[in-house]
Amino acid sequence: QRREQEQRHNDTFEAVTKEFFKKHTSKLRRGKEFEAAIRRELYPRWGMLPISEITRRDVVAVLEEISDRGHAYAAHHLLSYIRKFFNWAIARDIYGLQASPCDRLKPSEVIGKKQVRQRVLNESDIFHVYAAAEKLGYPFGHMTLMLFITGQRLREVAEMSWSEVDLKNAIWTIPPERMKNDSSHIVPLSPIAVELLRSLPRWTK
Numbered sequence: 001q002r003r004e005q006e007q008r009h010n011d012t013f014e015a016v017t018k019e020f021f022k023k024h025t026s027k028l029r030r031g032k033e034f035e036a037a038i039r040r041e042l043y044p045r046w047g048m049l050p051i052s053e054i055t056r057r058d059v060v061a062v063l064e065e066i067s068d069r070g071h072a073y074a075a076h077h078l079l080s081y082i083r084k085f086f087n088w089a090i091a092r093d094i095y096g097l098q099a100s101p102c103d104r105l106k107p108s109e110v111i112g113k114k115q116v117r118q119r120v121l122n123e124s125d126i127f128h129v130y131a132a133a134e135k136l137g138y139p140f141g142h143m144t145l146m147l148f149i150t151g152q153r154l155r156e157v158a159e160m161s162w163s164e165v166d167l168k169n170a171i172w173t174i175p176p177e178r179m180k181n182d183s184s185h186i187v188p189l190s191p192i193a194v195e196l197l198r199s200l201p202r203w204t205k
Contacts, residue, residue: 011095013054014047020085029178030155034081041066041078051089056101060110067111075111142196149193156185162202170194 010016017038025031045062046054059082066075079102086100107114121129126148133144146157156174165172172187179185189197 011050011052012048013051014043016051016089016095017042017085020088024088033155037074037078037081038085042082050096051086052096052098054101056103056105059101059105063107063110072111073114076107076114079105079107079111138200142200145196146193149190149196150187152187165189165197167194167197 021035025034063075083102089095090097133141170189172189174185176182176184
């Protein structure tokens with residue numbers, strides 16, 4: 001009975017996902033986002049459940065709840081995370097899991113079709129956001145300004161580090177592990193971008 005209880009504890013959703021984070025998502029470009037979404041949305045619901053007891057109805061209930069809150073886009077992302085997790089767990093063949101609760105689950109039928117985001121800032125929007133970013137200051141104001149100045153994605157700018165930047169030659173090299181195509185990406189820095197970076201505080205570990 002003790003061994004069964006220990007095994008049951010080791011096979012809980014929370015315990016297995018922690019192994020998943022360590023062995024799999026830590027190597028992914030969006031691993032931190034993956035982990036945060038699972039902890040936020042699924043730990044309160046499934047944390048202590050053995051993963052073999054999580055049903056398709058459980059998955060659908062979570063997705064419907066998130067979609068009903070007006071976050072259909074986030075629900076689509078979460079489903080892809082859940083699907084990857086269960087496929088990983090099945091492949092390891094040590095959790096007593098025979099099938100994924102995501103099998104034959106169609107996102108369009110549960111959440112609705114994934115809407116392509118088409119919001120584009122007009123000239124007035126850009127002016128107001130830029131002015132607000134300057135007023136907000138470090139760190140989020142400066143991050144927003146870098147998004148405008150460089151035209152790079154949010155995650156690339158947010159995770160930018162000094163080791164990637166050559167201020168003397170005005171070049172920012174984003175390493176392969178932070179890019180979708182797994183190859184480094186060189187971003188020429190304009191004078192205003194260099195000036196902004198020079199104004200930032202620096203810390204050493």
